[in-house]
Amino acid sequence: MDNSTLLLLLAFLVSYLRTVIFFRGNQSRKSSKLPPGPRPFPIIGNILKIGKKPHQSLSELSKTYGSIMTIKLGTITTIVISSPEMAKEVLHKHDSTFSGRTVLHILQTLDHHKVSVAFLDPSVHWKTLRRACVTKVCSSSQLDSTKNFRLKKLQDMLEYLDECCRKGDDQVLDIGEVVFTTILNSISSILFSIDLAGFASDSTREFRDAIRGVMEEAGKPNIADFFPALQVLDPQGARSRMDVYAAKLINIIDDIVGERMEGRAAKMEPKVWNDALDSFVLQMEEDKPQMGRLDTVHLFGDLLVAGVDTTSTIEWAMAELSKNPEKLEKAKKELQHYVIGKDIILEESNVSTLPFLRAVVKETLRLHPPAPLLVPHKALEDVKICGFTVPKNAQILVNIWAMGRDSAIWCNPNQFMPERFLESEIDFKGHDFELIPFGAGRRICPGLPLAFRSVHLMLASLIHQYNWKLADDLQPHEIDMEEKFGLTLKRVQPLKAIPSKVY
Template identity: 55%
Template sequence: MDYQTLLLVITSLCASILIFIFKKLNQTQNSTKLPPGPKPLPIIGNILQLGKNPHRTLTNLSNIYGPIMTLKLGTLTTIVISSPQLAKQVLHENSQIFSNRTVPHALCALDHDKLSIGMLPTLASWKKLRKFCATKVFSTKVLDSTKILRQQKLQELLDYVNEKSKKGEIFDIGAAVFTTILNSISNTLCSMDLAHSTPDEKSQEFKNVMWGIMEEAGKPNVSDFFPILRPFDPQRIHARITNHMKKLCEIFDGIIEERISSRDSNSDSKVCNDVLDSLLNYNIEETTNKLSRNEMVHLFQDLFTAGTDTTSSTIEWVMAELLGNPEKLAKARKELCKEIGKDETIEESHISMLPFLQAVVKETFRLHPAAPLLLPHKCDENLNISGFNVPKNAQVLVNVWAMGRDPTIWENPNKFEPERFLERDINYKGNNFELIPFGAGKRICPGLPLAHRSVHLIVASLLRNFEWTLADGLNPEDMSMDERFGVTLKRVQSLRVQAISSA
């Protein structure tokens, strides 16, 4: 080897060593710029610290480490946001960078992550589904045209409660409302009931499948913390949710097939004017942007699973808070009696006439957001937020539960005080980041307009038509308000009540 060659080899070797050292130093500097957070344990990181109620744990940790902090959940770097200002930076100002998802392994069942409006990256397929939902499902025009269906399902709930009232029976208001919401959605989508208050075999199977999906999706999954374990599915969560999803997809596919066959065989067949008809008409009108059969089935699955439990649990929390605060209940009923005649049917158009009821709903969203950490976002490139490095591919959680309980934002944050919203012009439509139970920005929940109507209409009707007490003579101050973290934030104890007709 001549001198020049030797010099070249040594120079290359030294350069490689320097580059390696520089990269290591740079990685160390970058890691020190991560937001602060609790020290992780080897391998498992901070997993054990999360506990049964991660939203509460993360709130307590944010009081120590600040409104932006880092946790290591197995191999997953997780950034937690707990202030409206930083939530605005993530969800609005840098929405393009944070608009995609870290997808839980459970939701990869049957390739749902590749078909779901909630999980898809914000590219062509997502835009197509989003546009369809905005124009054919949740637009003001469509919701106005389907309100008679929701009114019918609400009347069935009132009839059920009235029957319980006549018999003096105690019942679970959350379960009753769940059936009502489920049938309201099923009639809006495909003009049929899929559940009954006294369920038959098929109805009960559908409910069980729905509950099964939500239960499995809400469980902590080791495969999410260590993606290398996904092929082994150690907790069998993926396997169980796949079985549930198969059953649900078979039900929806059968409904779609029956409607297509009906339309094909009879040109004079009944026009349902529901979402399924809109889907099929959309595919006839569109030449390039058609929805595949698989996309239709998984869209129905999204609309059911995202809309049913969130809305029904919110209504249950509203009723629990009002029953726990009798003076607020009396105030809400007084407003309803003043604005709406005794024999007048409450309609969605009455909502704007009921400012205190609207305040009650806002206060419930503040204290009990259905998705306390929203759905997880993913950072698509390295970004500086508030002087800290948010690394590419980090999972980002927005703790809306913490923001709703922040004493620097809300006076007496743990008290149920709807009056605070009579004095402040705040809504939950993604503009006021101190109250974003539906998220904000590109990924705001597309079902917000329907949830808004459903919650107000059902609560108003229940309060106007009945007087309410807790079951078994339970005093309001003794009622448990314990919550259980999952896909939605639910009550640990079901709300058992008695109703007395106001007629």
């Protein structure tokens, strides 16, 4: 269905509703003052001003209307935040008020939003899920105990790359695919003690396709999100496609969980796997478990999808380093200086001795945040900010992409300059609002500690032992850095290169 047909359909379906809302809205504006913003068109609001790259178009609009701005996306009132000061108001000072979630229509698939740590509004159940996620998977002690799982998957990646090097210049690799496979297997090993993907195998394609399908559908604009009255019609078929992908993903995870539960029940002395699933199954066997099988399966689904999101950060970092050879050389020299041995596998503890590598990751997250508008927040009640009223149920978008490109915050903001962080205490752990790629406050990403370890170690391994020749004789200045907006900020053109051993 093309855009013009959709707009005509919308006009017939919601014109009456829009008229009622218009007159009621005029009355409410007399007693409340929304933040400024572009004048909305009837019915569609400001949708036409958003385009395919909303993080960029909203950034441009904020230059006219300010760092707190109102836009109408169909019938949805949306407040856009575009400065560290305003982000601190929303995510720190008024954290509890803005801790609700706006849930996309397709993410309601299989009632996922009712059991998801990512999309539930704050509640006792949400706190239980989040606590389980942190203590059983992402705490420092748990990450230390599962370190060998991650190192084994890293070794698998290096062995695969070594084999590609032996085959010579005809082995063009999609770096994003290599990283995706490694991270997916790393997380599935932590959760289940099994691999869910293979570098050169079709045996796991069903799961790979399911998780990629979920990510792609979640990243596409869906007109039913702008006009909730249309959700029952699913005019673009987005919900139907998501239902298929999500069912495959959840069913595979549920089978893994069910098999472990049956195995434990069938043995007098069940094997100790020392993975997250064991911990969750033991908890489910209690008399009054706080989490059931459904909660566990959907939590694992959230962790897998969120975990592979870090693929984009590593691919962007490799693209920026390839485009800036002098920065790549500086990172290599740091690794050669601090790491002893030619073929040594880096340890997570090495990261603390690599300040330039850490600066590269920060600079990549500044320029290419995984979720450029964060996961949408929702106002749970009316609240005043800087003299403006943010109404209850308004959607809140925090444009961290715009903040990362703001010349009032950063010198030469569009340039890749890791050195800016060498003399700076700014970090991305939720306290410095100039750089909050994982959010801040009570809705900060609970997987941040795992992402921190995985991104640094994998990036260091890719550049320490290998040189990368761009495919098709591409020169560094010719690398396409165009962005594709979605669930994560991806590259339009995958980064493809040929590896060769450094030593």
